[in-house]
Amino acid sequence: xxxxxxxxxxxxxxxxxxxxxxxxxxxxxxxxxxxxxxxxxxxxxxxxxxxxxxxxxxxxxxxxxxxxxxxxxxxxxxxxxxxxxxxxxxxxxxxxxxxxxxxxxxxxxxxxxxxxxxxxxxxxxxxxxxxxxxxxxxxxxxxxxxxxxxxxxxxxxxxxxxxxxxxxxxxxxxxxxxxxxxxxxxxxxxxxxxxxxxxxxxxxxxxxxxxxxxxxxxxxxxxxxxxxxxxxxxxxxxxxxxxxxxxxxxxxxxxxxxxxxxxxxxxxxxxxxxxxxxxxxxxxxxxxxxxxxxxxxxxxxxxxxxxxxxxxxxxxxxxxxxxx
Amino acid sequence: xxxxxxxxxxxxxxxxxxxxxxxxxxxxxxxxxxxxxxxxxxxxxxxxxxxxxxxxxxxxxxxxxxxxxxxxxxxxxxxxxxxxxxxxxxxxxxxxxxxxxxxxxxxxxxxxxxxxxxxxxxxxxxxxxxxxxxxxxxxxxxxxxxxxxxxxxxxxxxxxxxxxxxxxxxxxxxxxxxxxxxxxxxxxxxxxxxxxxxxxxxxxxxxxxxxxxxxxxxxxxxxxxxxxxxxxxxxxxxxxxxxxxxxxxxxxxxxxxxxxxxxxxxxxxxxxxxxxxxxxxxxxxxxxxxxxxxxx
Ligand SMILES: Cc1cc2nc3c(=O)[nH]c(=O)nc-3n(C[C@H](O)[C@H](O)[C@H](O)COP(=O)(O)OP(=O)(O)OC[C@H]3O[C@@H](n4cnc5c(N)ncnc54)[C@H](O)[C@@H]3O)c2cc1C
Numbered sequence: 001x002x003x004x005x006x007x008x009x010x011x012x013x014x015x016x017x018x019x020x021x022x023x024x025x026x027x028x029x030x031x032x033x034x035x036x037x038x039x040x041x042x043x044x045x046x047x048x049x050x051x052x053x054x055x056x057x058x059x060x061x062x063x064x065x066x067x068x069x070x071x072x073x074x075x076x077x078x079x080x081x082x083x084x085x086x087x088x089x090x091x092x093x094x095x096x097x098x099x100x101x102x103x104x105x106x107x108x109x110x111x112x113x114x115x116x117x118x119x120x121x122x123x124x125x126x127x128x129x130x131x132x133x134x135x136x137x138x139x140x141x142x143x144x145x146x147x148x149x150x151x152x153x154x155x156x157x158x159x160x161x162x163x164x165x166x167x168x169x170x171x172x173x174x175x176x177x178x179x180x181x182x183x184x185x186x187x188x189x190x191x192x193x194x195x196x197x198x199x200x201x202x203x204x205x206x207x208x209x210x211x212x213x214x215x216x217x218x219x220x221x222x223x224x225x226x227x228x229x230x231x232x233x234x235x236x237x238x239x240x241x242x243x244x245x246x247x248x249x250x251x252x253x254x255x256x257x258x259x260x261x262x263x264x265x266x267x268x269x270x271x272x273x274x275x276x277x278x279x280x281x282x283x284x285x286x287x288x289x290x291x292x293x294x295x296x297x298x299x300x301x302x303x304x305x306x307x308x309x310x311x312x313x314x315x316x317x318x319x320x321x322x323x324x
Numbered sequence: 325x326x327x328x329x330x331x332x333x334x335x336x337x338x339x340x341x342x343x344x345x346x347x348x349x350x351x352x353x354x355x356x357x358x359x360x361x362x363x364x365x366x367x368x369x370x371x372x373x374x375x376x377x378x379x380x381x382x383x384x385x386x387x388x389x390x391x392x393x394x395x396x397x398x399x400x401x402x403x404x405x406x407x408x409x410x411x412x413x414x415x416x417x418x419x420x421x422x423x424x425x426x427x428x429x430x431x432x433x434x435x436x437x438x439x440x441x442x443x444x445x446x447x448x449x450x451x452x453x454x455x456x457x458x459x460x461x462x463x464x465x466x467x468x469x470x471x472x473x474x475x476x477x478x479x480x481x482x483x484x485x486x487x488x489x490x491x492x493x494x495x496x497x498x499x500x501x502x503x504x505x506x507x508x509x510x511x512x513x514x515x516x517x518x519x520x521x522x523x524x525x526x527x528x529x530x531x532x533x534x535x536x537x538x539x540x541x542x543x544x545x546x547x548x549x550x551x552x553x554x555x556x557x558x559x560x561x562x563x564x565x566x567x568x569x570x571x572x573x574x575x576x577x578x579x580x581x582x583x584x585x586x587x588x589x590x591x592x593x594x595x596x597x598x599x600x601x602x603x604x605x606x607x608x609x610x611x612x613x614x615x616x617x618x619x620x
Contacts, residue, residue, distance in 0.1 A: 142585040194492035306601030
């Protein structure tokens with residue numbers, strides 16, 4: 001059976017020397033996983049002029065930062081980045097290596113746990129349990145990689161909570177030299193365009209979210225009005241995105257954004273597990289659906305059975321009257 | 325200047341149409357009952373390859389790894405315009421995760437020989453992993469460009485691609501040969517051509533021909549296969565032996581990730597409070613939320 005060391009590594013995704021939220025969230029989670037196996041937490045930082053960023057990871061519990069700093073590494077490119085990581089993992093074989101991502105190997109985990117596992121008559125100690133909805137969401141699958149040295153998983157932004165330490169860990173920075181080879185330049189970046197003012201659903205205190213049950217883009221417009229009156233943001237299910245009611249950057253769920261607002265209003269959303277995975281930790285949930293059996297009610301605090309086309313305008317009116 | 329493309333396609337269960345009966349009592353999924361469809365993004369990948377052929381000449385070859393019935397998507401590729409189709413199928417491939425799948429695909433591609441561009445969909449809807457394309461490129465030791473939105477330029481040495489990144493896009497230039505995965509709205513797949521549907525609707529894989537022979541003592545498999553090859557309606561079929569693969573790298577054996585446990589999703593009793601669907605109900609609800617300081 002394979003012998004694993006006790007290192008938990010987190011890949012730090014960076015842009016312009018700033019860490020992506022998801023990487024800091026994973027450090028927060030990684031700290032707990034490392035504690036459970038009595039191990040150490042390390043960050044892997046690739047970029048240019050990233051020493052401040054490396055130090056930043058200590059604030060989230062990293063005890064060591066493995067740093068590759070080189071002008072050619074400023075922007076992500078698959079070729080040099082994957083070569084660096086392949087070599088590093090082969091050499092050190094961390095027990096666990098986590099990445100933030102929109103997809104991935106045991107992709108889009110909604111939870112990570114450590115546990116002893118009995119699998120095919122073998123007993124494994126301290127395995128990483130990678131938990132995610134699967135197959136149309138009718139099942140929750142727990143995935144393991146019992147016979148490899150390094151267990152890797154990807155998690156989306158917002159799934160794990162961001163938990164900085166009051167006192168940063170005493171970390172050490174280990175700079176590792178990087179030598180550019182011609183193969184690293186086989187793909188070159190010609191231009192890049194980015195708009196930074198992306199919607200930030202994660203930070204919204206109130207979210208009004210619509211589903212396929214709204215039936216049309218026109219009906220969906222009522223949700224924009226409701227969100228405006230309540231001081232919230234509009235979001236939607238994947239079916240609403242697919243139907244063109246709303247843009248994909250506002251999709252809530254396993255393959256969208258995970259949110260924990262003070263109030264989440266789900267309108268015409270059936271409540272498939274992939275959707276619930278992204279909103280069930282909201283402080284208060286109101287479900288509006290004309291089907292009393294809809295699964296969304298199982299996670300709701302308040303349920304309204306009825307036609308969204310009538311209830312939403314009524315909600316807006318009643319709320320406006322209260323404000324007077 | 326012409327280019328030979330290979331397109332990776334997959335038949336997937338229609339996860340949008342899962343109904344109650346598909347779930348077995350033990351909470352596992354009865355795949356045989358699920359309608360099977362062409363993974364949409366792979367169709368876009370084929371469209372990209374066909375456009376390259378339209379503009380520059382060359383060939384388009386599609387391959388899929390899957391069970392015998394995956395031949396359905398290969399016929400659809402032929403209807404759309406693919407020159408040649410390969411089914412890679414073997415019982416020993418069952419249960420493959422992305423690592424085992426990309427091993428088989430990359431070995432098949434090595435055997436098929438010359439290519440300039442490999443296209444694939446970004447991801448398959450049944451797993452959403454987006455791993456098979458990138459892993460195949462790794463194993464072939466060629467560059468990869470994922471999340472492609474459009475081809476901006478192509479010459480005998482390199483391809484220029486606009487790809488989606490978080491909050492925007494970037495334009496990359498990659499040396500050929502290259503593997504490209506494409507996004508779902510990157511193109512409109514062309515419709516089937518009636519003439520091609522007539523020509524290829526009876527195209528068959530070796531496995532399908534074997535089925536025909538099984539029930540008919542007058543047919544001989546080698547003869548039948550030759551006949552189909554001559555009529556250009558034979559779908560090339562490769563098994564583990566044909567590809568001389570290492571058995572321990574295929575299927576379940578070659579998959580480091582294992583499903584340890586599946587649980588049916590059980591819904592809680594639902595302890596929510598019912599609110600009347602009228603003004604009084606909403607008044608009450610909003611009062612409660614205000615008491616909880618939800619607003620402002
Ligand atoms: C790999 C994978 C990942 C996925 N990721 C996500 C994800 O991130 N986010 C996500 O949301 N989904 C995701 N899904 C899809 C998910 O399984 C569901 O298909 C989707 O959430 C359904 O959206 P919906 O509830 O809007 O539509 P439906 O399931 O069609 O539900 C519509 C609801 O509206 C109700 N309704 C109809 N008319 C009215 C009316 N007049 N008034 C009030 N109610 C009405 C109906 O009773 C029904 O409950 C994923 C699926 C897969 C396979």
